[in-house]
Amino acid sequence: MRALTVDHSVPSRLRFTEVPDPVPAAHEVLVEVAAASVNPGEVQGLLPHAPDGAVPGWEAAGVVRRAAADGSGPPVGTRVATVGPGGAWAGLRAVPAALAGVVPDGADLVAAATLPVAAGSALRALRDLGPLLGRRVLVTGATGAVGRFAVQLGAMAGADVVASVRRPGREGELARLGAREVLTGGPPFATAPVHGVVETVGGEQLAAAFALLAADGTLVSVGRASGADTVLGPAVLTGDAGAHGRSIRTFYLADGRPGLDADLGWLAARLADGRLEAAVDRTAPFAEAPALLAGPLPPGKLVLTPQG
Template identity: 60%
Template structure:
């Protein structure tokens, strides 16, 4: 089969190559991949000198089951699915039942390929924050993949969403997704918030934490700034009644036993029905992967990029 694999001799650290077909374990379905979406972390990881040449990357992929799992788990042959895992940027992918979800027959597989990392991360973090009806929830990096889903899901849960995006041109788009306030920096937020979903890290994490009211929680999801978060002592003193505030970390694969199949199916159905907007900003053939990768690494994408395989 063909796949996009790490190649440190190229500008993008990737090449389209021929490699062996995956051999599914008894509990895995073999999926013919039709579309994948890009995540900053996987692309950044491909450029890491520690990642061996020939490694096939890719966390998000959507396609069709061509061979059902031998143990009877998961969907039948011919089912359209969205999948999560590793080595997704390939024509074939072996996936356990817990990491794939059936999607509607009329779904745009390119659109639903954006769901796994971004959609699941947003959904699971918001669940950790508890009931959101009437709460003020801040989302940093709101115009990114996780951020867009988080804004929409929090708004649908009844939260008053405070969206943070460094690009002021994203304000109208974020407002259309359900954001009540849009700022370029958490330091500009006047009223305290109940919770924060932080995708940026660094100074934005510090300033976002400073906006938390008493007993509020910040969940660190991503660190796109790649900067250190340095807390001045006064932020941690809890004076003015704003005490007992917490910072929590999040890792999608933190519990390997988690079954994501139901959530993947639900999120995909919401995207297919137009009730969730994945914000695809680049879409094209996987032979143009270099263009998409450079746009993502260069911070020129405010949303998702999708590669179509075929």
């Protein structure tokens, strides 16, 4: 099969080449990839350290061509969205059946390829906040991949979503996706207390968001897009004036919690029925990826396809 492999001798650290087909283990399905998403963490965080010859890529959507030998997971011919530590940027992918969610016929596979990491993280982070119906939830970095899904899913769950973005100009889009309030310009935030926070930026945004939590509220730290340190001053950490019991919760999608296949299937069904919207800014064939990723990651969401 043809695949993108790590090659540290070229500027992009990627080469499009012929490699052996993957051989699935008994608990894995073999998926013919129709589309694979590109995430900043893969390009900036993993590629520099991956060994030569490795096939990168966390998430991909496609069609099952070989079912799991142990009888688990979807049968041959099923459309699926998959997630894993690598192997997505290829014509075929072997992935555990427990990490493959069924994609209904009404959902576009290119859009479905963007669901596992971002929408899966948003869904599970929101669950970590507890019941959401009628509660105020702050989403920082709301126009980012995770944040955009968190706004939609939070509103779907009945929360009054407060969306925070650094730059103005996206207020209308966020309101359409379900945000009741949109904050621009970053901290300090001028808003009432919130019961929970899905925090994707880190640095001063995390500190300011934590200071907004009401008693017993939870902040889930999903990302650190700013790359900055977070400093929590003494005043922010006091528990008086109704600020007791607040917590910061770390997050990792691949933490071993069961049911990720069901979560991906549920998200894909919401994509199919139009209740969830995925943003795809550009598609490109695998063959063009080395040139596209040789410099800074292009803005917006990039999805790679075998044929373009």
